Amino acid sequence: MSLFTLILFSGLTMGAIYALLGVGIVLIRNATGILNLAAGDCFLIGAFLSITLSRLHVPLAVIIITVLAVQAILGYGIDFILERWMARATLVIKLLGTVAIAVVLSGLELLLWGRNPTTMERYIPTNFDSGWLQSLDPQSAALIAGAVLVGIALFLFLDRTSAGRAMRAAATDSTGAAASGVNVTFYRISAFVLAGMIAGLGGLLAAPIILVDFTMGLGFALLGLIAALIGGMTILGTLAAGLTLGTIEALVTVYGSDVFRDAVVFALLIAYLLAAQGITFLREARK
Numbered sequence: 001m002s003l004f005t006l007i008l009f010s011g012l013t014m015g016a017i018y019a020l021l022g023v024g025i026v027l028i029r030n031a032t033g034i035l036n037l038a039a040g041d042c043f044l045i046g047a048f049l050s051i052t053l054s055r056l057h058v059p060l061a062v063i064i065i066t067v068l069a070v071q072a073i074l075g076y077g078i079d080f081i082l083e084r085w086m087a088r089a090t091l092v093i094k095l096l097g098t099v100a101i102a103v104v105l106s107g108l109e110l111l112l113w114g115r116n117p118t119t120m121e122r123y124i125p126t127n128f129d130s131g132w133l134q135s136l137d138p139q140s141a142a143l144i145a146g147a148v149l150v151g152i153a154l155f156l157f158l159d160r161t162s163a164g165r166a167m168r169a170a171a172t173d174s175t176g177a178a179a180s181g182v183n184v185t186f187y188r189i190s191a192f193v194l195a196g197m198i199a200g201l202g203g204l205l206a207a208p209i210i211l212v213d214f215t216m217g218l219g220f221a222l223l224g225l226i227a228a229l230i231g232g233m234t235i236l237g238t239l240a241a242g243l244t245l246g247t248i249e250a251l252v253t254v255y256g257s258d259v260f261r262d263a264v265v266f267a268l269l270i271a272y273l274l275a276a277q278g279i280t281f282l283r284e285a286r287k
């Protein structure tokens with residue numbers, strides 16, 4: 001297998017993490033207007049919990065159920081803080097609130113799991129049996145496939161189901177939606193719970209691949225946010241943008257230097273924002 005293919009696969013693996021975090025951010029943003037920068041630490045909680053349960057020799061099915069349940073509770077807790085305790089706060093204050101939650105969760109991770117990076121034993125065989133796939137990691141393939149499936153399923157849910165349309169309506173016009181009989185509170189909480197479960201699933205799938213460190217949360221959240229912004233705050237756009245960002249990072253690291261990796265990612269964000277602003281300006285000029 002060529003070096004380029006391995007680099008591409010490695011990039012897609014990290015991009016899948018950004019995509020999963022990004023679609024969770026988009027889900028909450030579309031349902032509540034809030035940008036949730038605690039998503040990265042929700043991801044780490046899922047990863048750390050998976051590692052702990054694995055070392056206790058808990059069956060994989062039980063690990064999955066436990067992680068998803070804990071993440072659902074965590075998502076509900078974040079909703080409680082932002083939408084009840086801080087109900088009258090502006091969106092900017094709520095954004096800072098998600099940063100504060102991320103810092104608290106990072107401290108909790110340090111307290112419970114220590115400062116040394118850790119990982120999890122693989123629960124998928126190390127290599128494919130034969131053919132050109134031999135050099136590819138099935139665990140990474142599961143992460144990429146998981147991100148794609150979650151993104152497509154979430155898109156279909158929001159776009160093709162009455163519950164998904166009600167969730168989007170609750171975010172667009174909560175007063176009008178409530179007057180039409182939509183339970184705005186239920187759909188808002190559901191968005192936080194579902195986003196938490198997506199982050200936890202990402203942590204579970206990524207735990208055997210990466211070294212999990214309590215300091216990584218905000219960095220992952222920012223990359224997920226960049227993917228969401230470049231993807232136009234849409235589910236499929238964010239999925240594509242996350243996978244693309246991971247691929248670009250890998251190519252820059254191998255063919256350039258990891259020193260420029262973050263600079264290239266933020267340069268892409270700036271270029272996208274400038275292009276979007278230019279398109280908006282041209283449209284307004286034609287009116």
